[in-house]
Amino acid sequence: MLIREVMTAPVVTLPRDATVRQAIRVLHEHDITAAPVVDRDGRLAGIVSEMDLLRGAFEADPRAFARPVAAPGGPPPRRVEEVMTARVRTARPNSDAAALADMMIRTGIKSVPVLDGTVLVGVVSRRDLIAVLARGDARVRDDVVAALAGHGAPGDGPWAVTVSDGVVELSGPADEAARRLAGVLARTVPGVTRVVVRGPAGQGSV
Known part of the structure; x- marks a missing residue:
């Protein structure tokens, strides 16, 4: 199988300057665990995952502690570009899906953007690979x-x-x-x- 045969397209993306709350809503509404981040020209700038967005999103509830909880040292990240992963593993649409699956297993990466040249054409997630294997x-x-x-x-x-x-x-x-x-x-x-x-x-x- 080729990657273009298993990838999700078109791709749900986020702009670099989207707020963390906006990004959380996008991932939730589209039922995805990560999304590529693009610059103003639509070029890939990074990827942001649920885990990235959850960091610093909640403050401790003082009712859960016997002693008062110290206030956080600073405000949580507000923009996607502050929490995204900038160094992204990518794939090509005509590459082998099996090799990509092996790489994802070895590295623990859950989602990989697919580039045709510099154009973002799709994304492959673990869920995409599972869906293929689930075919009767x-x-x-x-x-x-x-x-x-x-x-x-x-x-x-x-x-x-x-x-x-x-x-x-x-x-x-x-x-x-x-x-x-x-x-x-x-x-x-x-x-x-x-x-x-x-x-x-x-x-x-x-």
Whole structure:
């Protein structure tokens, strides 16, 4: 799968000078956990998450403490640009979604803006990746069959396609080139986690 096939677009963005309260309302209203921050020209300037916005948003309630609580040293941040992350990991729309998922797992990053050149075209969140994996096996199988037929996968006979928990098994022509092409096509289908390609009667695999 390519990133453009799993990303959310169009993107909900926030201007640098939005207030923290405005940003909180935007994330809440759109049911998202983070949003890219853009400058006046619409170029990516950073990303702000729920955690960023929550820092300093609440003051302690004195009723919860036996002794009076000291007043905070200064006012909480008021603008998005004060709390956002400026150094942002980004992705390209035609890059591999699996590699992006691995990076997000390793780093703990929850949302990644997608840039086509300097243009912000989408965002990929953990929720987007989960939504792809949640697609039912029957739907994934239909899409794999359509991909094979639509691209004219060569061979001397029809492909048998089975899907179990996102793992696709293809059985078909003995021609190695045909099997490799079928495997590539199957891997482009959203929701596919692994592909096994076998020749007639299960002989060999790629």
